[in-house]
Amino acid sequence: MMSLEQFKSRYVGSQNYKLIEIEEYPTTPWGKFKRVVKRTFKTELFVGLKIVFMEMVRFNIHTIQYPKEKLPIGARYRAIHKLLRLLESGNERCIGCGLCEKICIAKCIRIDTKIDENGRKVPTEYTINFGRCIFCGYCAEVCPELAIVHGPDYENASDQRAHFALKEDMLTPIDKLKEQKEYPGFGAPTPEADRLIKKTPLAY
Amino acid sequence: MIKFYIDGREVTAKKGETILQVARREGIYIPTMCYLPKVKPIESCRLCVVEVEGVEGFVLSCQTPPTPDIKVKTNSAELFTHRQNIMKLYDVNHPLECGVCDKSGECDLQNKTLEFMVNSQEFTAKDQNRKIKDWNYIQYDPSLCILCEKCVHVCNEVIGDDAIEIEYGGYKSQIIPKDAPTLECTFCGECIAVCPVGALISKDFQYSANAWELRRVPAACAHCSAACHLYYEIKHASIDNPEPKIYRVKNEYEFANLCGAGRFGFDFENKAVKDENAFNNALKAFKKADTIKFNSIITNEEALILQKLKEKFGFKLINNEAKAYQKFLKKYSEFSGRTLYSADLEDIKNSDFIIIFGTMVATDNPAVRYAMTVSNRKRNSEIINFHPMEDELLKNVVTKFVRYEVGTEEGVMAMLANALLSKEDKENIDKEWFEDLDIGYLSAESNVGEEEIEDVLKRLTRKRRVRAKRSTLILGEDLYTHPRAENIARLAGLIDRFTDFDVMIIPPRTNTLGVSLICDLDEEEGEFVIGYNTEGDFVLSALGDGDLDMPALNQQEGTFTNIDKRVVPTNVALPYEGYVLNDIARALGVSDKEYTIEFTKELPKEKGFKAIDFDELPNYFTNAGQEERGYILESNKVAISRERVEEIEELPEFNGIVVYRCEPVLQFNPFTAKTHQLNFSSELVGSKQFSIAAKLKDGDEVVIKTSFGEIKRVFRIDTSLKGTIGLLETFDMGLSYFDILSDYRYQVIKIEKASGQ
Structure with missing residues (x-):
């Protein structure tokens, strides 16, 4: 799970993302046919139904009960x-x-x-x-x-x-x-601001 | 003509032009901070440097005239660094208050800091504790000041107040009032206009709006006959009130000037709605009336509508002040051979010898005063002022003051004509008349010594000996209302025709010249009078106190004929919901136009106007400072009259308490008195001597018996005044102000202390 700190950071390149590998899509008709057959007999539908049923029995429900429940809003969200x-x-x-x-x-x-x-x-x-x-x-x-x-x-x-x-x-x-x-969204000083600032020389 | 090259482009300079002037004219950009075209080069910023091929180092383009075939480079890496370094120094300790500064968005320092990419302060200086100064209409913040000296130069070289100077003290230098604890000047506000940063600002405007929010309406100032170019700057009044409001007035300060009345007296509008009842009453009144009485603070188009009303219905048109001017101008042209007077403000600026006669010019027409200041500073001209009262405001400009007795203008003019005209000319004109002239008598009665006239002549010959090109005779309002005005005009015409003097006959009100050209004016009032901005049996008023409201001049579009004989356009700054004069003319079948400005092209051609549509009239200044506003009236030839100049009448004497009708600085008429920044009341002002003669103390409330009735005034002693003539201010008299303009400006009055004292 991502922490809020990570979520707020705007320095995208420096974060560790988990990359997901995606299978190549079939391009030939034969390949497509094979994929249909494979999906049909693997009963993927029932796999999904099973997961839903298991979670229901375990009462591990992730639906937010809006307006009774509310999700936290991202710092960069722009509302009123x-x-x-x-x-x-x-x-x-x-x-x-x-x-x-x-x-x-x-x-x-x-x-x-x-x-x-x-x-x-x-x-x-x-x-x-x-x-x-x-x-x-x-x-x-x-x-x-x-x-x-x-x-x-x-x-x-x-x-x-x-x-x-x-x-x-x-x-x-x-x-x-x-x-x-303090507002951390658009217009706020970046976490790097302190480092980037230049000091004006003082005569006293 | 000198041919040379700027950035590879071939350009030509006229004699006396500098590199910068040529570049500006050609639209080539050279950055500057302290350059102001209307004054001498100040040379304090050194940003205008350029490179010249074959010349080592940089050249200051603002003060260097080009030599033939030089190759000027306005930009290079070295120049950029040089200019960047200058900007870095300017930015040291400059307060970072752009967020609230009034100048932000139109600030030269801001622009050039960005242009030369200065984004940090590398140098340092110990900051000073500098206090903000409060100078009446003006606020000065020394910590924002960059000491470019534009304000000091414009005050001295153009305005003539010479009221501010630089207190030198290295990094502590600042602008201070000259020889005074606080600023005492005519508050023209030119220093505010020329300030490139937010150091000098208008206190009234401060923090009320930002530069970029304001919409600029180019217009002409409606207060006096100079009709200076200005911009009304407009924004909605507030969040609750979307009605537009004038926030401030700005001008093209690089080339043109504006006095304080124009700059601070802008909200004289008349708010009104369409009142049908009043309109119908007005139509009834027009059916019944036989006279329309009006003043000269109207546009040319309105004057034409009034003239058309006269032509259709036979109304008598009464405008005594314009009538007096019209008669004066007519007699003048019969003797000079031209319909219009010969000089304009530009001629005054370029004059080497100026005689000004019969006007308190610093308050009557500040533009003329500024032009005289320019001529005095630039050309070191002689300026001779003929007047019964010495004007303190002209002391920096006038080189000789000649005092004459009140009422003896005709005699003085005769002496002048006698002195200026050559012997042969006199013989050609009317030998007998000049021989009959009893100079001894005139001199004794007018109190102008013969030796004074001789001194004037001596100064003139001295000027003529050294390349003097132009001489100007300026005539003012005192003369048009003089009982012997026409004879004075004859002599003025002769001077124009036979000597190298150009003559200016200052139109006394905003559009007196236009009205006197467009309208056939009558002298006798009829029985039922419609007053348009004057008193009458039915009153149309832009001051908001009449029977039917009319728009004020900041709510109208149209043209004025100004002192330069120029027809200048003005535009609508604020909306007007009520009826205008054209609506009445339409209802009466005189006008078939939807808008008043459709009359612009119908202004009488035979009087010098041109058939140009209002929307075609230009209203701007070119890069070179050329005034492109409207068009200049054509001065036609007139057959010279065979009439003789009349004998000089016995010169009158004014005994008793004499006052001079004269408005104070910043005031012209009830319209300026109405504005929120200039809302003060009229006084009777006199010297110490006057107060003794009239047995008055400072602050006394008095009732004055004048030719136009009894008026109440507070008496104030002005120590800068001299002599025994008091100044009677009349600007806050409302509509009745316009009735008294046709009287001779001096009069003998009776003063009583107000009861209860």
């Missing part, structure tokens, strides 16, 4: 967006640079920004029109602050086509700051 806060201060991470708005190919993101009393640029409102969003993940990838990310909540059936999300719907509530998890 979240806006994150800084863990130390609780401030919003979004600086209102507008890159997500610009890169969005469905044109479903809009930001209003202003200057706040500390002279900083802040987003006063942030909306995503989920009726138009195609969950491409560009916004999360372009975000320089890891402020907008894709969460794992994929259950977004709604009775309205234009299911807008406002900032307060996506932003981590301040009292749940401790539960906020």
Whole structure:
């Protein structure tokens, strides 16, 4: 079984994969005929039925009982967006640079920004029109602050086509700051980031 | 013409052109950081270096004129490394705040950093603690500043404020206000426009939108007759409100200028919906009316519609301010032989000798002031200002100020004409008239000494001795409303015809020139008056306070005829839902056009307009800085009048408290007063001397009895003013502002302190 760590890693070449050998397909009519005869008299059907029956008797059933049970979602899965806060201060991470708005190919993101009393640029409102969003993940990838990310909540059936999300719907509530998890998907620093970074020389 | 080669391409340079100028004109790219075409080469960035075959080392293309047949190379591995090294130095400690910086997306530093592939900082310098400065409309962040010096140069060489300078201190260098703790200038905002990074920015715009989100609408500024080229930059107002909103105004800062009113006073739109009731009332009013009264802040097309209404229904068209200008221009052309005045702003920039007469030009028409500054800095021109009040804003530009008494303009003009015209010309024109001229009397009454005129002449001869090419006489608004305006115009016409002086007659409002050419104006009002942006019995108003709403000039497309005698197009920046003048004209059977701009090609040909469709009018600047906006009016020949110049009348005297109708910096009319950044109220401003004469203290609330009724003002002492004439500001008077424009700008007033004091 694959561990989650392995699953998350994007360095495909370095992993150990088990390769499966596949028999050559017959190409001649005679070869094909032989395969049919072989499959018919080997009673492969009953082999399968036997396995199903054995597992049923043993109650070793792998079907997930959705919605009571749910599979873990991969880190790179792109579901409904979240806006994150800084863990130390609780401030919003979004600086209102507008890159997500610009890169969005469905044109479903809009930001209003202003200057706040500390002279900083802040987003006063942030909306995503989920009726138009195609969950491409560009916004999360372009975000320089890891402020907008894709969460794992994929259950977004709604009775309205234009299911807008406002900032307060996506932003981590301040009292749940401790539960906020770092996002490992698209746009997050790669595991190699520390090694690749270059240090700026300092004069002091 | 010098023939040479850039990157193997054969190009030719005109005399005085530099390699960079030729390259730009030919569309060959040479990177620069500090180059600004409208000022002298600054030479601070050294990015524009090129290689010349046979010459060792690099050559600065921005300041080097080519010699014949040289072979210039704009790109090579060495040049790339050289430029890359410069960019590396620029990037040292530059704050990594592109994410929020207003300039991001249109930043020269950002572009060139990417172009020269600088992705890490290899050098280091100890960072300084630099405080962000708050300069009224402007914010300066020294840590973002790259000290290219564009702002300093444009402020000194083009604007003439000379308000900022560089505080030298090696790595600590920064821009500081010159000789002042904080920035005190005319807030034209050109420094914001030319700043290649986000160091100088507009405080109002800061952090409200990103450069790439804004849609640019090329237009013409609607505030004064310079009708400067500008872009309204537009985006939806907010997430809740999809209505478009103007976020800021930008201009083609490399070649053209814009004053603060244009840059900061942009949201004067009139929001309206189709109100059928009001429209029907308007139609009824038009049936009943015999007079249409309007002002000159309209487009040429609207002026034509009004003229057509007159032709069909016999309305009297009243626009006293344009009428005065029209009469002045007519008399001028009868004596000069041309329908239009001869000089434009480009001529002023290239003048060596300028006489400016009868206008407070820095506030009346900043574009003329900028042109004079350019001529003074580039050509070291003599600029003589004739006015009753010395203008503090022109002190960096004017080389001689001649003060005359209020009301004596006719006498001063006579003295000028007498001095400038040669003896033979005088004999040809009207020997007797010049002989009868009592210079002693004129000099005594106008207080302009004969020796002062002689000094002006001396300066002129000195200029003529050294290659002086062009002389210009600029006439302003004081003269058109003078009771003896027509005689002044006659003399101006003579000066234009017989001397090498070109004459500019500054149109006092946005489209006064257009209106005066298109409309047959009347003088007497009838019984029932329709006011279009003026007061009347039924008022159509773009200020939003009339009986029927009209679109403001940032909601209209059409053309203006500007000070350069150029018909310039302007476009719709903001939508307008209500009725426009063309709808009324259609309902009355005067117009068969769906859109107002279909009238553009019907503007009167005999007045110099051309039959060009609105959509065919160009509106841009070429790489070489050539202004390609609309077209220039043709100045036709006029039969020279056989009329004599009238005798100079006895010069009037203005005794008592005299005020001059003059708007402050950044204000022109009720439209600028309406905008959110320029929303301040009118005052009565005077010198210390004035306050003593009028027995007023700073901050007194006063009631002023003027020829146009009683008005309330707060009195303020301005220590930079001299003399005993007060400045009466009127820009926030709403529609009634447009009624007072036809009066002579000086008047004797009575002042009472407001009750309750």
